[in-house]
Amino acid sequence: MTSTDADTETGTQTGTQTTAHQSTGSGARSSPFRHAETDRDAAPQFVLPLVVRIEKAAPPARTDALETAARAVLVLLSDERATAADGEWAQAVRDWQDARIRKVVRRARGAEWRRAAGLPGITVTGRAPAAPPAEDVSGHKDAHEDGDRDEASSAAAEVRVFPPVPLDGWPKELAKLQVSGTDLDDPEPPPAPDPTGPVLWLSPQVEMSAGKAMAQAGHGAQLAWWELDDAARAAWREAGFPLAVRTASADRWDELTASGLPVVRDAGFTEIAPGSCTVVADHPALRRQ
Numbered sequence: 001m002t003s004t005d006a007d008t009e010t011g012t013q014t015g016t017q018t019t020a021h022q023s024t025g026s027g028a029r030s031s032p033f034r035h036a037e038t039d040r041d042a043a044p045q046f047v048l049p050l051v052v053r054i055e056k057a058a059p060p061a062r063t064d065a066l067e068t069a070a071r072a073v074l075v076l077l078s079d080e081r082a083t084a085a086d087g088e089w090a091q092a093v094r095d096w097q098d099a100r101i102r103k104v105v106r107r108a109r110g111a112e113w114r115r116a117a118g119l120p121g122i123t124v125t126g127r128a129p130a131a132p133p134a135e136d137v138s139g140h141k142d143a144h145e146d147g148d149r150d151e152a153s154s155a156a157a158e159v160r161v162f163p164p165v166p167l168d169g170w171p172k173e174l175a176k177l178q179v180s181g182t183d184l185d186d187p188e189p190p191p192a193p194d195p196t197g198p199v200l201w202l203s204p205q206v207e208m209s210a211g212k213a214m215a216q217a218g219h220g221a222q223l224a225w226w227e228l229d230d231a232a233r234a235a236w237r238e239a240g241f242p243l244a245v246r247t248a249s250a251d252r253w254d255e256l257t258a259s260g261l262p263v264v265r266d267a268g269f270t271e272i273a274p275g276s277c278t279v280v281a282d283h284p285a286l287r288r289q
Helices: 064-077 090-098 110-117 208-229 230-238 250-256
Strands: 003-009 013-015 046-053 103-108 122-125 157-162 199-202 244-247 265-266 279-280
Touching: 003 110, 013 122, 013 244, 046 064, 046 090, 046 110, 046 208, 064 122, 064 208, 064 230, 103 110, 103 208, 110 157, 110 244, 199 250, 208 265, 250 279
Parallel strands: 003 103, 003 265, 046 103, 199 244
Antiparallel strands: 003 013, 046 157, 122 157, 199 279, 265 279
């Protein structure tokens, strides 16, 4: 089992997660996720900002937001601006990965979202829910002709990920955004995941706000990415980073945490106890026969 701890923030500082990463130049250096103080703590600290769009009239579904946040992390990690030696985000990503791995999920709507979207970054969009049929006065049901959603409907999740920034050097457009209170619901239970595809399994034993769970899902996706070889990474990227985020059953969770797959462990700064396992990154290429 690959596991350690990282620092995550979703409303306040939270910890979480995993394994020493690959291809960051750190070699056998201390893991970015250990509880104990290491040489990584002496390095300048950076954070990966993620902003989720939550409009009052049509917030995204919880699972869609979690999956979109995980894909956003993968999109940034694989972007040429982050991976090329001379990429404009490459140094910030290296500095971030050489220190504690921190992610912050904030929320925005209206003008806040438009200002955030004007900063360098990548917006990833989730799946729009099927529009419910409208019932006319005669009792017949027809699809909405104008495409509008009522206040009870959900919109496709939108998550914008930004290149890492210094822990104390946030752009003002992002620093003003709210962190706490980011919670969402699923209008209906999500379907069973594709058994042949990547799944980020959430612990059935840990209650998390949507914001914290989004950060944890991002950690799980990052762990899977670090563990994959170049061919598996390329295949996943070319397919558009398909993945599912689901809560495991108790029995399945016990199997997953003993399977050798990457595990996210939380440092326990907020919401949950230190050392709690929150996510197992189950990618087909990492499954043991």
